[in-house]
Amino acid sequence: MHPLMKHSARYNYIVFAYLVGIVFFTLFRLAGTWVYLLGAPTRPDFGGLYGHALFMGWRFDTAVSCYLLALPALMLIVAELARIRAKAFHLVAHHLLLIGYIVSFFACTADIPFFAYFFTRLNATAINEIDSFAIIADMILSEPMYLAGIAAFLAVAVGYWFLMRFIFRHTLAAGLDKFQPYSLCIPLALLLIFATFVGMRGRLSKKSPLRVGTAYFCSDPFLNQIGLNPVFTFIKSASELGKSANQPLTLTSPDEARQALAAEQQTPADPTLMPTGLDLPLPEGTNVVLIIMESMTVEKTSLSTSGCPSLTPCLDSLMAQSLLFTRAYSSGIHTYNGIYSTLYSRPCIPSRHTMKQAVIPHVYGLPQVLHEAGYHTAYFMTHDEDFDNMRGFLFGNGFDSVIGQHSYPVSEVIGTWGVPDHVMFDHALRHCNQAATQGPFFATIMTCSDHAPYAIPSGIDFHPRSHDMNKQIVEYADWSIGRFMRMARRQPWYANTLFVFIADHGGVWGTNRYDMPLTYHHIPILFHCPARLHPQRLDRIAMQVDLGPTLLAMLPVTWQNTTFGLNLLAQPRRHAYFCNDDKIGVLDSQYFYIYRTAEGIESLHLLSDTTAADLLATRQPDHRRRADAMRRYGLALTQASDKPSQQL
DSSP: HHHHHTHHHHHHHHHHHHHHHHHHHHHHHHHHHHHHHOOOOSOOOTTTTTHHHHHHHHHHHHHHHHHHHHHHHHHHHHHHHHTTTOHHHHHHHHHHHHHHHHHHHHHHHHHHHHHHHHHHOOOOOGGGGGGGGGHHHHHHOOOHHHHHHHHHHHHHHHHHHHHHHHHHHHHHHHGOOOOHHHHHHHHHHHHHHHHHHHHOOOOSSSSSOGGGGGGOHHHHHHHHHHOOOOHHHHHHHHHTTGGGSSOOOOOHHHHHHHHHHHHHHHOOOOOGGGGGTBBOOTTTEEEEEEEEEETTTTGGGGGGSSSSOOOOOOHHHHTSEEEEEEEEOOOOOSSSHHHHHHHOOOOOTTOTTOOSSSOOOOOOOOHHHHHHHEEEEEOOSSOOTTGGGGGHHHHTTTTTTEGGGGGGGGGOOBTTTOHHHHHHHHHHHHHHHHHHHSOOOEEEEOTTSSSSSSOOOOSSSOOOOOOHHHHHHHHHHHHHHHHHHHTTSSSSSGEEEEEEEEESSOOOOOOOOSOGGGGGGGEEEEEETTTBBBEEEEEEEGGGGGGGHHHHHHTTTOOOSSOOOOOOTSSOOOOOEESSSSEEEOSSEEEEEEETTTTTTTEEEEETTTOOOOGGGGOOOHEEEHHHHHHHHHHHHHHHTTTHHOOO
């Protein structure tokens, strides 16, 4: 052995242990691919992307390996710095590493049949089978495939043990009394600690560590999942089980939830609701550009009821030329609520992050319908694609492309939220130009500049009228939309495109009378296609979840609505319901009911009453009956959107 290698025995051991672990994890990934190919009815075409899936696998394997190596590596660093020669100390570190990796290899072995059966990587749902241990044991003992898997695991474990024993003897054992000078071992120790920390985190990006969604990079569900490490997915999903926010809702009974959803979906059509001057359906192959506007409460626009001057002249002009719903409400107060409800027509769940889960749920909605109709589906954002697990969720639910900060030049990034809105619009416009040459496209564009911390770019033709930064950023966001629409009108695909505008949520703006601010939910929805949709204002109640069914009713596509949304052109919505984390609000044309889930406290308010008095305090039977009906409606439909209720 080279003298320098002997003097670096402890660090050499760590490096060799990492490399061996990566090789074994990769072999399991290849074995899983082989089993998948054996079960596929036809040989899948990976389109040359399998190599990238393996690269993603290396990233996740590195994260898991760094966790497994952290304690043994720390012990060996201490041994190097403290000049510890005892073989027993080094053997403890060695066996800790062996146990960690062998347990991980057992998870990888179990993952292969788990993935083949469920088409999802190993996760904490496997824990549910412990209650049926006798049945599972009998199944394993009577099924040759499982016995073969156990035999394979034992062979891998024994082979790994002997290989690491060889490495131990030729690194640690051979160099117990060899130490580097402090001038070298201290920098190496710091470098190793830093590398281990970065490896555990999985990413250098300051926004978020490695997430399940990071592995999702294309529209192929197998390639998106094969890069995941089953130890990573199991631990992530197990950690979610303990979160109170992820426990099943108990707002009402499953039967009542199911009945409420069935009644909602069977809302009869009312032919008098169809506005005049709509040339529907739109032509075959009509493109769709959906712009989700960050924090665009109606109070920032000309629709304001508080008398505040409008900050959005461009949006106001579009509203005057569009089919406009003035009484629309967002499902929640977070961006992920708005994306989830707008695209998939499902309400948000109190205190639940419906997109940020270790096991990415499959939710049917607008992207899948248009994808199946031959549309290329793309999603644009300004910031890190993995923030809020967006990339993984969107790739797993109908999008062909997800374009974010890492797709833009670094020079265009100016702040926490990546590139400014107008830069993202420029990239989206170029994408639409290219996509239009290949067929119809569906582009979703999520703005973000109107989200603190604010950053207005310099060197552009934007001149704010306001002096307050909170208002200037709204003006900039509006200017970006107007600029995009002016450029879009010059494109050949513009005349054959339906533009849809909606906010992800509103914001606390002006004076709010309730502890559940309505300005945070009151948003505009507008459909813009001047050649086919006669401009008009509709003051009927609408919800964010209604956008998908209403939009699809305008297109010549065939689909069955199994969502929570209604076609606002034909079905009346008498109530809107929405969540503000731990509060559920229900609203009709006159009243606003609030249910506070944590305390079970409720109140009923008359919208026209500026004092916001609680009508339930009057103890009048009519108010009690109205509140009970609104509570049953809102709580039952919210309950129905929870996963256990979906399966009923």
